[in-house]
Amino acid sequence: MVSGSREWGAALRVLKWVAPAVIAIEVLLVALVVALYTVVWLFGFFSGVHTRPHYVDADRLVLRTGHLAAVSVDTTAIRAVRRANHGGYKGMVSVVDGAIPALRGQGAD
DSSP: OHHHHHHHHHHHHHHHHHHHHHHHHHHHHHHHHHHHHHHHHHHHHHHHHHHSOOEEOSSEEEEEETTTEEEEEEGGGOOOOOOOOOTTOOOSSOOBTTBOGGGTTTTOO
């Protein structure tokens, strides 16, 4: 009986060193996969923001957050337009003489 328990204990001795190493490798691999996915997602998000900006045409104002969301507002529902500066941010919409050029002649100026 004693020799049998020594063999069983020897197998556990190997397992107590191998299991933490395997767990550490698995955790590192999962963290690496998640980090790589995050980087790819962020590049996709920022490219979507740059390729799909807000815009105004004769019929509507479209506000977009890249490829994630878009809101369309009919220009007839817009009563007034004003420029607001938020810190050092330079907006992507040009305001000339207090109006957006695409809305001139439509009651916005």
